[in-house]
Amino acid sequence: MAHILAQSIIRHKPILFLSKTCALVLSHAEAMLGLGHFEKGESFVSTIYQAKSIRTMDPHQPHATHIALKDRKILAVGTAQDVADWQAAWGPLELNTDFADRTLLPGFIEGHAHMMEGLLWDYHYVGYYDREGPDGTIWPGLKSIDDVVAHLKQIQATRNDPSEPLIAWGFDPIYFEGRRMTGADLDAVSGECPVAVLHASLHILNANNFIMDAADVKNADNSEYIRRDDSGKPTGEFLGQLGMYMAMRTTNLDLLAAASSPKTLQTFSQVARQTGVTTCTDLANPVPEGAEVAMRETVEKDSFPMRLVVAFQGNSLPPEESVARMQALQDKQSDKLRFSLVKFVADGSIQGFSARLKWPHYYNGAPNGLWYIEPDRLREYLTAFTQAGFQCHVHTNGDECTEVTLDAIEDALRAHPWPDHRHTLQHCQMASRAHFKRMKTLGVGVNLFSNHLYYWGDEHRAITMGPERAGRLDDAGGCLEEGVPLAIHSDAPVTALAPLFTAWCAVNRVSSTGVALGGESEKISVEQALYAITMGAAYSLKMDTEIGSLEVGKRADITILADDPIEVGAQGLKDISVIGTMVDGLVHLNKGRDA
Amino acid sequence: MNQTASHRLAPNVSLTIIAGFLGSGKTSLLNHLLTQSGGRKITALVNDFGALNIDSELIEAQHGNQVSLTNGCICCSIGDDLMRSLADIMRQDPLPDHLIIEASGVADPTRIAAYAAVDPQLRLDGIVTLVDAAAHQLHAQDPYLADNYHKQIEAGHMLLISKPDLVEDSQVEHLEAKLRASYPKTPQARVRHGHLPIEVVLGLQAETGEQTTPPHAPQILSTQIEDHGLASWSAHLHGGLSREVLAEKISSLTPHVLRAKGVLRDAQGAYALHYAGGRIHFEDLDVQPSGHFVLIGKPELPNAQALSDLFQTASA
Ligand SMILES: [Zn+2]
Numbered sequence: 001m002a003h004i005l006a007q008s009i010i011r012h013k014p015i016l017f018l019s020k021t022c023a024l025v026l027s028h029a030e031a032m033l034g035l036g037h038f039e040k041g042e043s044f045v046s047t048i049y050q051a052k053s054i055r056t057m058d059p060h061q062p063h064a065t066h067i068a069l070k071d072r073k074i075l076a077v078g079t080a081q082d083v084a085d086w087q088a089a090w091g092p093l094e095l096n097t098d099f100a101d102r103t104l105l106p107g108f109i110e111g112h113a114h115m116m117e118g119l120l121w122d123y124h125y126v127g128y129y130d131r132e133g134p135d136g137t138i139w140p141g142l143k144s145i146d147d148v149v150a151h152l153k154q155i156q157a158t159r160n161d162p163s164e165p166l167i168a169w170g171f172d173p174i175y176f177e178g179r180r181m182t183g184a185d186l187d188a189v190s191g192e193c194p195v196a197v198l199h200a201s202l203h204i205l206n207a208n209n210f211i212m213d214a215a216d217v218k219n220a221d222n223s224e225y226i227r228r229d230d231s232g233k234p235t236g237e238f239l240g241q242l243g244m245y246m247a248m249r250t251t252n253l254d255l256l257a258a259a260s261s262p263k264t265l266q267t268f269s270q271v272a273r274q275t276g277v278t279t280c281t282d283l284a285n286p287v288p289e290g291a292e293v294a295m296r297e298t299v300e301k302d303s304f305p306m307r308l309v310v311a312f313q314g315n316s317l318p319p320e321e322s323v324a325r326m327q328a329l330q331d332k333q334s335d336k337l338r339f340s341l342v343k344f345v346a347d348g349s350i351q352g353f354s355a356r357l358k359w360p361h362y363y364n365g366a367p368n369g370l371w372y373i374e375p376d377r378l379r380e381y382l383t384a385f386t387q388a389g390f391q392c393h394v395h396t397n398g399d400e401c402t403e404v405t406l407d408a409i410e411d412a413l414r415a416h417p418w419p420d421h422r423h424t425l426q427h428c429q430m431a432s433r434a435h436f437k438r439m440k441t442l443g444v445g446v447n448l449f450s451n452h453l454y455y456w457g458d459e460h461r462a463i464t465m466g467p468e469r470a471g472r473l474d475d476a477g478g479c480l481e482e483g484v485p486l487a488i489h490s491d492a493p494v495t496a497l498a499p500l501f502t503a504w505c506a507v508n509r510v511s512s513t514g515v516a517l518g519g520e521s522e523k524i525s526v527e528q529a530l531y532a533i534t535m536g537a538a539y540s541l542k543m544d545t546e547i548g549s550l551e552v553g554k555r556a557d558i559t560i561l562a563d564d565p566i567e568v569g570a571q572g573l574k575d576i577s578v579i580g581t582m583v584d585g586l587v588h589l590n591k592g593r594d595a
Numbered sequence: 596m597n598q599t600a601s602h603r604l605a606p607n608v609s610l611t612i613i614a615g616f617l618g619s620g621k622t623s624l625l626n627h628l629l630t631q632s633g634g635r636k637i638t639a640l641v642n643d644f645g646a647l648n649i650d651s652e653l654i655e656a657q658h659g660n661q662v663s664l665t666n667g668c669i670c671c672s673i674g675d676d677l678m679r680s681l682a683d684i685m686r687q688d689p690l691p692d693h694l695i696i697e698a699s700g701v702a703d704p705t706r707i708a709a710y711a712a713v714d715p716q717l718r719l720d721g722i723v724t725l726v727d728a729a730a731h732q733l734h735a736q737d738p739y740l741a742d743n744y745h746k747q748i749e750a751g752h753m754l755l756i757s758k759p760d761l762v763e764d765s766q767v768e769h770l771e772a773k774l775r776a777s778y779p780k781t782p783q784a785r786v787r788h789g790h791l792p793i794e795v796v797l798g799l800q801a802e803t804g805e806q807t808t809p810p811h812a813p814q815i816l817s818t819q820i821e822d823h824g825l826a827s828w829s830a831h832l833h834g835g836l837s838r839e840v841l842a843e844k845i846s847s848l849t850p851h852v853l854r855a856k857g858v859l860r861d862a863q864g865a866y867a868l869h870y871a872g873g874r875i876h877f878e879d880l881d882v883q884p885s886g887h888f889v890l891i892g893k894p895e896l897p898n899a900q901a902l903s904d905l906f907q908t909a910s911a
Contacts, residue, residue: 216715217727225709238713240706241678246713248682286675289659316675318643356739370743373618375739404739 046093047071047585047594048083053103053564057535057549067104068093069556070266072584077550083263098577105279105530106549107557107581108499109537111447112426112489115282116202117261118268120169122494125154127170127200129512131496134270136592144174145181148197152189156526157363163252165194169493172200172455173413180227183209183236195248202350205243207236207577214250224373227457244324258292262298272586275498276559276578279547281305281539283426284343286316287325292332292339299337305588306579307336307557311343311393315373320386325389326374326390335555335584341540342385343426344394347401349428351456357430363466367396384553386412390422391542393447399430406438412585413442416506423427427491429474430465436475436584438484445485445540448474450506457511471518476506478521487537488529500565503529556585558559608685609693609718610711611797614747615725616734622646623789624796625697626727629653629668631793637668638691642682642699644670673697681710690716693797695907701743704750721799721872724751725786729761731770748774752799752872753853755786775850780873782853784825784893795825795853795891799872825853826896829889832906833859837861841868842875844905849873851895857888 024232026290047069054064059572068075068086070093076086087093121134126148129141142148148171156162173180186195186208195208207215217226217234227237238246248255272280285291287310299308311324322342324543329339347369348354353362354369363367375379378394384391386409394409396402401464402425424445425431429452431439451462460470472478479486488506490497507529509517526530538548547557562577580589613621626647641647644662646863655663660672662716669691673680677696684694694717698704704722710720724747725732734744748754754774759767771783784795826881836859845855855870865880868888890902897905 201863214715215713225706226712240709241710243714245678245682245710247684247715252686254682304870313675318645321645370703371740371743374699374701376701400739 016489037468037485040332046090048086048093048095049104049558050095050097050100052101052103053567054550055103055105055530055564055566056551057106059549060481060551063443064550067550067558069582069585071580072280072556072586074550074552074554074556076552078445083538084498099560102579103561104550104563105170105276105559105565106409106534107559107583108247108276109487109543109548110272110277110489110499110533111281111487111537111540112449112562113272113426113492113497114281114429114494115268115285117271117497118264118266120198121267121271122167122263123167124152125170125199126168126369127199128172129263129496131170132498133592134267134275136274139325140560141410145176145179145185148181149185149188152186152195152197157192157346163193164188164189165196165200165247165253167196167247167253167255169198171202173199173208180235181206182229183212183234188238194247194251196245196251200494201349201352203249203349204239204241207238207243207247209236209278211238211247211250211419215246217246222417233399258288260285260295262294265298265308266304267297269304269308270591271492273305273581274578274590275496275500276305276581277499277562278557278581279309279541279543281309281311281341281541282498283341284311284313284345287329287339292329292337296332296334296337302393302584302586304336305498305583305586306581307338307547309340309543311341312339314342314344314381314385314392315377319370319381323384323388323390324383326375326385338541338543340391340431342390342392344378344381344392346378346394346396346405346498347372347398347450350397350452353464355430356401356404358400358403358531362464363469364463366464368400371401375404375408378405379411382408383412386418386421386423387416388541389418391421393540395426396425397429399432399435402428402431402435406435406442406444409442409444422485422540422542424487430469430472431475431479432472433475433478433482436479436484439484445487446479447487447489447537447540448479448506449491450474450476450488450502451490451507453509453517454505454512455495457517458513458515461511461515461517472522474506474517474526475522476528476532480524481521485536485539486524486528486532487540487583488532489537497532498574500576500578503533503565504570506532507570507573510535511528526566526573529573530565545578556582560587596900597637607692607718608716609720609797610708611693612698612704612707612722612797613695613719613725613759613796614698614702614704614722614750615700615755616727616740616744616747618726619700619725620728620755620786620789621725623699624723624757624786625695625789625790627789627791628793629664629670629798630666630794632666632668633668633793635692635797636689637693637695638684639695639697640669640673640677640684641670641697642673646673650713652822673699676708678710681834685714685716688866693720695797697699698747701740703743703746703767708841719751720797721752723753723755723763723796723799725755725757726746726769726770726774728756728770729758749778750779750803751781753783753796754778754783755791755796756783757786759785760787776866779850782850784874792825792827792891793860794856798854798869800869800876825891826894827889827891828896828899828902829887830887830906831886832857832859836906838863838866838868838877845870845875845890847905848890848892848896852890852892855889855893858882858884859888860884874885 032523064077065079081360125139131139173226189195194211197206225239225242305408348357394405396405424448427449428446461467488502535548538544560579600698615621654663662670687730708719857868865884867878869876
């Protein structure tokens, strides 16, 4: 990720120790320092925060400087002139100036991420771009295969048990000219233990020869999912989920086992906090029996710095049972934990050539992609959930898939009319204006994968879509012009969780090499992008009456920024430092930031 | 970390993938296969075991997404994640003899087969693709699914024409001829309501270069099975019958022969013969051969007398 921050570790300015009244929650340090916890049920000290600038996303009052909080909610928003009136009407309210030099925005909402982001930080990041970890450490991007190998060698040399499997993630060779990583590269890290490198897409894995030998990859098999060199020998690169499976089988590690563990959730929330996210989605989760209880125990803690919206993986059960499971989850919800969405994945990914495209399909002539759910089955599920009154989010990458999904939604709505269903298309990267018009008519919203423009833009121009269609990739401008509710996302861990960066992508529409994708009509303004990562996402989650803007009565979820994004403007949006967040009015300061 | 390069594991689980579109009869077929396990411990990974409709007398126990049958077979639902379900099964102790995966209606079965290529304990036995005779026209022309449909047929090591009773016979024959023209080497059989002897489906030995016998070898059929629309012929072949000559005789019966098995002897010694999926395998044996030989094929196979003549000639 491109925003590089000073790594000074000035965690707590003295002022924080004095301001117990502003209900500070310092996520890690507070216990050691003996600061009081803010437990549920304790009365919340009513506070007015003074800021340099407050961007409310509320059209009645878009700009303010003061915000009053009471009972975990927003009591009033205004300027210095209003403070006396507030005191008279609601007092006593303490004035807090901790963030007087800062800009406050509604807490950012990530409408499409995966809890796996929290799991991956147990392993070693080896991506091309700088990425900020849960503790605020910036892991520098590794710019060549040799850099990756050198980094892993260094880790291997300092590990307690060098015979344990060494797992790395985030690798993305599309930025490396020339050769691809091989088993021999990773043997240089170690030939004595399993070494596996998971690619950023999560759908390719490189293994060292230790794993290859254990797997006994059969030479006779001509699987297209095993990359081979010119002599036909497997190179150690595996496509699809094959590599992950092989690594799991040969190491006996269940790489995904901890996917819903408290530790994973904690890490996930810390990554979210570092980037200003106060409500995050897990899209999706099969929520096996009992998982909801464990999740709630973790999420309910005041020290847990975000709201979590879990989308139930709709096709993990047959339609009837699936609806029943969703119904059973409804009374397991709380203010901070929601099971309000159902998710379906209808096709694959564009860069993996598994998205379903309309003619003329892939630019490089690759065969059309895969359905992950057959269209008839999708219709069956959407109809069942529409009838039961549950909002559905459907992953559709290719334009053919988008069209088929809109057909299915239309059929479901003919059968069970529902004016405010807010079914939402996720990714929806290749939607045309005609598709957006249809979404508008059907009441369907969209959450675009804007980060793709930057990370895979060049590849989409040259290989998957060609320059013309790549120009309308993730067309946020077209979407808004057609009147479709818009959110934008990172799909973390596929790309870095960082709403300001996602906003930057949608505003600037340039690839990592600086090549423009599309023109002005596909871009959106800074204001529109900020709206998309707050109110836009809130709307897509049906939470726009609770969060997404700073207005009276809403939950006190706030993102604290070093600079005002409206003043910083399009270019610098991604580089604005996130100081911390407030969730329910409780302050969570970031690691590695100076408040 | 107890399964690493230090000791390689024998590929002792055979994998059969049942592919085919929604409604093509995968579930009925699976249901019937599970009732004829014949001593094999079969684990079936299915999309929805509610739909399987297993005879309640056969169910021994049910835990979560797993049903154990009284004959030692197990049924698991895939949920949304085949990779993890498969990994879970392959971690079980003891492992099943045979794993049958019911592919989802739109799955590319070669993607599933690829797991066998990297799992040292898994050996691809074959991909069986069901072709719905009644819906073939529809599927082959579906604007969204035609490419998937052809991919599945192309991937099949055996094609099963399902629901032949729902359309005119001439239509079925036309379909069979069309498929034979496109895939001349892929054996075909008709299947009605899932009724098919398990030997036709399991034991295709698609993975070349490997000739392991399943630990629980299937019982050789000795009776005519007409209700499945298949014919079988069995005999005791006496005297030496060379492998080459036998192979030639069997291939002279294509495309009507689907399976052949025998335990025989020639000048080189005793051997077992397996013919499946259009390929023939021989395996040396240390035992006294019984001379038992069985053919399973379509009704178009020559009649019993003609077969007798053919193989007795060879045997002379
Ligand atoms: Zn996703």
